[in-house]
Amino acid sequence: MIDVQGLLAKGLEKLIFYGPKLLIAIVVLIVGLWIINTVLKLIFKKMPASRFDPTLTSFLKSIIGIGLKVILWITVLSMLGLKMTSFVALIGAAGLAVGLALQGSLANFAGGVLIMLFKPFKLGDYIQTGGNSGTVNSIQIFNTILITPDNKTIIIPNGEISNTSLTNFSTQPIRRVDLQFGIGYGDDIKKAKEIMLKVISSDERILSDPAPQVALSELGDSSVNFVFRIWCTSENYWGLFFDMQEKVKLEFDANGISIPFPQRDVHIYNH
Numbered sequence: 001m002i003d004v005q006g007l008l009a010k011g012l013e014k015l016i017f018y019g020p021k022l023l024i025a026i027v028v029l030i031v032g033l034w035i036i037n038t039v040l041k042l043i044f045k046k047m048p049a050s051r052f053d054p055t056l057t058s059f060l061k062s063i064i065g066i067g068l069k070v071i072l073w074i075t076v077l078s079m080l081g082l083k084m085t086s087f088v089a090l091i092g093a094a095g096l097a098v099g100l101a102l103q104g105s106l107a108n109f110a111g112g113v114l115i116m117l118f119k120p121f122k123l124g125d126y127i128q129t130g131g132n133s134g135t136v137n138s139i140q141i142f143n144t145i146l147i148t149p150d151n152k153t154i155i156i157p158n159g160e161i162s163n164t165s166l167t168n169f170s171t172q173p174i175r176r177v178d179l180q181f182g183i184g185y186g187d188d189i190k191k192a193k194e195i196m197l198k199v200i201s202s203d204e205r206i207l208s209d210p211a212p213q214v215a216l217s218e219l220g221d222s223s224v225n226f227v228f229r230i231w232c233t234s235e236n237y238w239g240l241f242f243d244m245q246e247k248v249k250l251e252f253d254a255n256g257i258s259i260p261f262p263q264r265d266v267h268i269y270n271h
Contacts (some may be wrong), residue, residue, distance in 0.1 A: 024139035032072040040065055108142040111158030115139060131163055174207065175237050177230050181248055182223030182259040189216065189219045189224060195251045200230060203247075205240055207231040223260040 098188070119125050125136045127146070133153050134146030144161055146154040169175070183192045196214045200206055210231045218225040228248070232240050252259060 006049060021080055024140045025076045026128060029072065029076045032075070033069070036065065036068045036072065039068075075190060105142060107159035108157045111162035112139070112162070114162045115144070115158055116127045120166055121168050121170075125168055127168050127170075128170070129166040130156065130164050132156060150223050170234060173234060174231055175234050176210075177232060177240050177244065179228040179241075179248075180217070180225055181228055181252075182225045182260060183219060183252070185224060186270050187224070187257050192254065193226065193251070195255055196226065196228060196248055196255065199244065199251055203240070205232050205236045207233075217260065222262065 014055040015253045049167065101238060115121075120138055123136055123139065127133065127136060133147060134148040134152075134154055136144065137153070141158075143155050143157055181192075181196065183189070193216075194216055197212075200212045200214070206212060207230075212231070213227065213229040215227050217225065217227040227242065230240065232243070249259070251257075
C-alpha cells in the first residue's frame with residue numbers, strides 16, 4: 001500500500017523548505033533580467049552618436065548581455081541549492097566538445113573579434129582581400145559581407161580575413177592615379193608631354209599638391225612610354241582614371257600624335 005499521507009507530508013515539507021528559496025530565486029531572476037536589459041540600454045544608448053562603429057556596438061551589446069545573463073543564471077541556480085562545482089565542470093566539458101566540433105566557426109568568431117578590436121576596415125570601405133574586392137556592407141560575428149561594383153554579394157569568413165593580407169582603398173583621403181601612354185618613335189616627345197600636361201591642368205579634380213608627374217619612363221620595343229601620375233580625392237579616382245585616358249587619346253589624335261600598337265609582318269614565298 002502506498003502511504004499517501006506520508007507522501008503528502010514529505011511533499012509539504014519539501015514545499016515549505018524549498019518554496020521560499022524558489023520564490024526568491026524567481027524574483028531575483030526577473031529583477032536581474034530587468035536590471036541587465038536596463039543597464040545595457042543605458043550604456044549603449046549614446047554609442048551611436050559617438051565614434052563607435054554600429055557593428056561594434058551591436059557585437060559588444062550581445063557579448064556583454066550573454067555574459068551577464070550566464071552569471072545571473074548561475075547565481076539563481078546556486079540559490080536553489082545546486083552545487084555549482086559539478087555544474088561548471090559540466091559546462092566546461094560541453095564547451096570543450098562543442099569547441100572541437102566547431103573549430104572553424106570559433107576561428108571565424110576570433111577573427112570577428114580581432115576585426116572589431118583593431119578595425120582594419122569599417123562599413124562603407126572598399127577593400128581587397130584573398131582575391132576578392134568590394135565595399136564592406138556588413139561586419140558580422142562570423143562573416144564579413146562585401147558588395148562588388150557590379151552588385152554581387154561576397155561572404156567571406158572572418159578567420160580568412162584576419163589571417164591574410166588586406167588592402168583598404170578608403171582609409172586615405174587622397175589617391176594617385178597611375179597611367180601609361182606610349183607614342184611612336186617618330187613623334188615629337190616634347191609636344192606629347194605638353195599635351196598631357198595641358199589635359200591635367202584643364203581638370204579641376206586633379207590636385208596640385210602633391211604635384212602631377214608626366215615623365216618618359218621607357219624606350220620600349222615599339223613605343224616611347226610615358227608615366228602619367230596624378231593625385232585626387234578618393235571619390236574622384238575612378239572618374240579620373242577613365243576620363244584621362246579618353247582625353248589624352250582625343251588630344252593625341254587632334255595633334256597628330258600616334259599611339260603604336262603591336263603589328264606583325266607576314267611574308268609569303270611562292271616556290
